[in-house]
Amino acid sequence: MSHDLIIRNGNIVDGLGRTPVIGDIAIEENRIVAIGSVSGKGKRELDADGLVVTPGFVDLHTHFDAQVGWDPQLTPASWHGVTTALMGNCGVTFAPVRDADKETLAIMMESVEDIPRHAIMTGLSWNWNSYGEYLDSIEKLSPAINLAGMVGHAAARFYVMGERAVDENPTGSEIDAMASLIGDSVREGAVGFSTNRLRAHVMPDGRPIPGTFATDEELVTISAAVGREGGILQSVIEGGVKLEAELQLIKKQLTAARTRLLFSAPWEPGKDGKSAYQPAITDMQSHGLDVMGTTQPRAAAFLSGLKSNVLYGMRHKGQAWRDLRDLDFEGRLAAIRDSNMRARLIEEAKVMEGAQSIGQTMTSSRFSIPPAASFWMGDEERPNYTGGSEMSLETLSTQANEHPAETWIRLMVESNGQGLFMVRFVNQDLEVLPDFMRSDWIVPGVGDAGAHVSVIMDSGWTSFLLSYWHRDRSEFTLEEAVHYLTAKQARVIGLNDRGSLEVGKYADINVIDIDRLSERQPMRVHDFPGGAPRFIQRAVGYRATVVNGQVILENDELTGVVGGSVLRNSG
Numbered sequence: 001m002s003h004d005l006i007i008r009n010g011n012i013v014d015g016l017g018r019t020p021v022i023g024d025i026a027i028e029e030n031r032i033v034a035i036g037s038v039s040g041k042g043k044r045e046l047d048a049d050g051l052v053v054t055p056g057f058v059d060l061h062t063h064f065d066a067q068v069g070w071d072p073q074l075t076p077a078s079w080h081g082v083t084t085a086l087m088g089n090c091g092v093t094f095a096p097v098r099d100a101d102k103e104t105l106a107i108m109m110e111s112v113e114d115i116p117r118h119a120i121m122t123g124l125s126w127n128w129n130s131y132g133e134y135l136d137s138i139e140k141l142s143p144a145i146n147l148a149g150m151v152g153h154a155a156a157r158f159y160v161m162g163e164r165a166v167d168e169n170p171t172g173s174e175i176d177a178m179a180s181l182i183g184d185s186v187r188e189g190a191v192g193f194s195t196n197r198l199r200a201h202v203m204p205d206g207r208p209i210p211g212t213f214a215t216d217e218e219l220v221t222i223s224a225a226v227g228r229e230g231g232i233l234q235s236v237i238e239g240g241v242k243l244e245a246e247l248q249l250i251k252k253q254l255t256a257a258r259t260r261l262l263f264s265a266p267w268e269p270g271k272d273g274k275s276a277y278q279p280a281i282t283d284m285q286s287h288g289l290d291v292m293g294t295t296q297p298r299a300a301a302f303l304s305g306l307k308s309n310v311l312y313g314m315r316h317k318g319q320a321w322r323d324l325r326d327l328d329f330e331g332r333l334a335a336i337r338d339s340n341m342r343a344r345l346i347e348e349a350k351v352m353e354g355a356q357s358i359g360q361t362m363t364s365s366r367f368s369i370p371p372a373a374s375f376w377m378g379d380e381e382r383p384n385y386t387g388g389s390e391m392s393l394e395t396l397s398t399q400a401n402e403h404p405a406e407t408w409i410r411l412m413v414e415s416n417g418q419g420l421f422m423v424r425f426v427n428q429d430l431e432v433l434p435d436f437m438r439s440d441w442i443v444p445g446v447g448d449a450g451a452h453v454s455v456i457m458d459s460g461w462t463s464f465l466l467s468y469w470h471r472d473r474s475e476f477t478l479e480e481a482v483h484y485l486t487a488k489q490a491r492v493i494g495l496n497d498r499g500s501l502e503v504g505k506y507a508d509i510n511v512i513d514i515d516r517l518s519e520r521q522p523m524r525v526h527d528f529p530g531g532a533p534r535f536i537q538r539a540v541g542y543r544a545t546v547v548n549g550q551v552i553l554e555n556d557e558l559t560g561v562v563g564g565s566v567l568r569n570s571g
């Protein structure tokens with residue numbers, strides 16, 4: 001018997017947490033038809049001897065809403081084993097939209113997610129108004145991987161309220177109109193609804209994006225409408241002193257919707273040193289409420305270096321750092337090699353003490369990076385994401401008897417401008433993360449693929465989890481790590497036919513050389529519309545990635561084949 005594709009002799013990890021087995025997988029069209037010892041030949045066969053075969057990875061927090069318009073290959077996620085991505089997070093989306101408001105939504109996305117407005121406006125067709133029409137447009141682009149989307153609160157609020165959406169609360173009738181519009185969007189294919197509660201997500205003028213301070217009544221009414229249509233809820237919440245109130249709001253939303261809610265959950269300790277979320281989560285679970293949190297499996301970080309717009313510092317009255325910022329990469333490298341320019345930069349930096357912290361803004365370049373939270377990633381092929389205090393800019397400068405700016409500049413010169421610092425802002429303590437990720441309500445993620453493209457590159461988190469936490473640290477067994485990347489993620493958005501290797505499931509599959517697997521150093525390229533820059537990150541160790549039965553990547557390189565589908569809510 002002949003099959004379209006056979007993967008031979010692999011160490012099959014099914015995604016369900018069961019013990020791996022050696023065997024074959026046969027694929028017909030886009031489905032798995034046999035697992036075990038497969039007789040006959042395939043029209044094409046992949047030799048997986050000595051390799052690990054897993055389900056394709058699911059990434060629940062991306063912002064590919066714009067990038068799919070000009071990069072249907074959806075890099076860098078597609079380089080890191082991701083076969084299904086959820087976009088539309090954080091309340092910012094491009095639909096529903098009135099014709100007159102399209103640029104306003106682009107401006108919001110640029111301000112919140114650092115995706116250039118020009119790229120958004122020129123790289124997308126904008127031939128839609130409703131969310132269903134947006135999904136139709138994306139489907140015609142033939143993405144390489146599967147995409148699912150959520151309808152954003154900011155877009156729906158602006159559709160109903162216009163400019164009043166930013167500063168005012170809606171009337172009762174406007175709340176009902178929003179709930180109806182969002183319910184329609186879910187019925188048209190959105191898998192859920194996303195909202196933002198984080199005050200750092202702002203408009204260009206500093207005002208919070210629409211919906212940030214929405215009342216309980218508004219969110220509960222919308223949540224009920226989403227639940228009736230079989231959609232999920234997603235929220236980016238405020239932590240700290242607001243955490244308890246935010247979690248109580250989540251409980252109200254879930255009680256009204258009786259659906260699933262996914263919220264962003266960076267590690268936050270309670271008074272007992274354990275997870276600050278756990279008491280509220282336990283309470284919700286005891287009431288039968290389905291709540292999930294997503295957290296980065298390492299520190300989320302800004303990238304600082306000559307390749308980044310995050311230089312050592314800008315917030316001062318001098319001109320040298322501003323001049324450096326305005327140069328292209330080659331110009332910056334030449335500038336810091338000049339002794340006079342180095343002297344100017346260092347002298348200006350010495351008067352910057354007390355400048356605004358990077359943690360106070362996501363996109364502005366008017367700050368100095370905090371030396372104690374900035375860690376040298378090096379300039380080797382594999383970036384060092386796990387360095388302790390010995391690798392901080394503070395320690396390195398003290399050891400060298402230098403001002404931190406002097407150390408920063410010296411390392412840029414020594415690495416020919418290729419070195420980077422990671423400026424950690426959440427999940428800074430790696431050692432608490434394994435136990436946190438073992439929580440039954442936590443899934444790893446929040447790599448923000450497609451967003452913050454000029455200052456952040458966390459999209460390789462899937463490769464990091466497998467290479468560092470499983471292989472290097474043995475914190476998770478292979479079957480545990482794969483489960484966190486696949487079936488556990490798929491359940492959140494109701495993907496019953498993906499996320500595991502079982503007969504009848506869609507053939508989304510990775511073939512991985514675990515011994516070689518790693519992220520590569522982030523690179524700066526100019527491949528967005530208009531030549532806008534972004535960071536990308538390649539990987540090694542992915543022998544093949546299969547999406548719906550199509551080999552989209554082989555030996556770490558995309559094949560140009562597109563196998564993805566737009567996954568719509570089915571209620």
